Amino acid sequence: MMDSFSIWADIYDDIYADITEDINFYLLQARHADGPILELGSGTGRITLPLLNAGHDISGLDVSKNMMDSLIRKIDKLNKPVKGEFVIGDMAYAGNLFEKKFKLVIVPYRGFQSLLSSSAQEQCLVGLRNILDKDHKVIINIFTPNLEMFDQNSNMTYKTKIISNPHSGEDLSVWHRTKISISNQTLNVDIKVETSQDGSIDKIRYAPFKLRYIYPYEAKYLFHYCGYEIVDLIGDYDGTPYNNPSQDMIWTIRKREIYYA
Numbered sequence: 001m002m003d004s005f006s007i008w009a010d011i012y013d014d015i016y017a018d019i020t021e022d023i024n025f026y027l028l029q030a031r032h033a034d035g036p037i038l039e040l041g042s043g044t045g046r047i048t049l050p051l052l053n054a055g056h057d058i059s060g061l062d063v064s065k066n067m068m069d070s071l072i073r074k075i076d077k078l079n080k081p082v083k084g085e086f087v088i089g090d091m092a093y094a095g096n097l098f099e100k101k102f103k104l105v106i107v108p109y110r111g112f113q114s115l116l117s118s119s120a121q122e123q124c125l126v127g128l129r130n131i132l133d134k135d136h137k138v139i140i141n142i143f144t145p146n147l148e149m150f151d152q153n154s155n156m157t158y159k160t161k162i163i164s165n166p167h168s169g170e171d172l173s174v175w176h177r178t179k180i181s182i183s184n185q186t187l188n189v190d191i192k193v194e195t196s197q198d199g200s201i202d203k204i205r206y207a208p209f210k211l212r213y214i215y216p217y218e219a220k221y222l223f224h225y226c227g228y229e230i231v232d233l234i235g236d237y238d239g240t241p242y243n244n245p246s247q248d249m250i251w252t253i254r255k256r257e258i259y260y261a
Helices: 004-008 023-033 048-053 065-078 091-096 118-131 147-151 216-225
Strands: 037-040 058-062 086-088 102-107 132-143 158-164 170-181 186-197 200-212 228-234 248-255
Touching (some): 004 200, 023 102, 065 086, 091 118, 102 118, 118 132
Parallel strands (some): 037 102, 058 086
Antiparallel strands (some): 132 248, 158 170, 170 186
């Protein structure tokens, strides 16, 4: 039986082909880091591959074997030397899965929110402290919960976007239905992807996923509790300061020294 992450390996590249606004941001952060980079939730390589192409020493972790297999096939086609490791595993245990120290750890595009409990998020952050270089940064992207999210009818399917491919003439229509658990702060999302050409639907694919939503002050407390200080919080990849209507929270944090009496 395939898990939801494995199902996603078949559709991820198609439905996120239009998400490119964060790539230059991570390329810039990688240049500043000037050392080993770890991407948590590397998926099929949307961020990993541009960083590899730019010559950076990047390692990746993903829980899905199918997603990782897809990424490795793409890396092989690059025909470039690869210094990093690519590991299949749960990011909650990332701190135990690598031996090298990293100057930059990135968790792009809501990947951190695939950890579905506060305890799993704490475990990830505390464990990461073991594999951070003395001079380091951790960058975590989280979406901001908003009223529109809670107003959705859980029995309705909403069309979120249409992606047109000018080369094939195909259109991808992406639909989603979301059920919210207030007590667990989780979103249970069913995605439907329709492939059509000339108005005729050729293929329909489905994939579920879950995310845990996090409020801004909750995230701030979580980072502090796990031994980090806040370096920066922005609301867009052009550096716009964060404010509540922003779609994203892009946190930059670093390990702080903890002294025990």
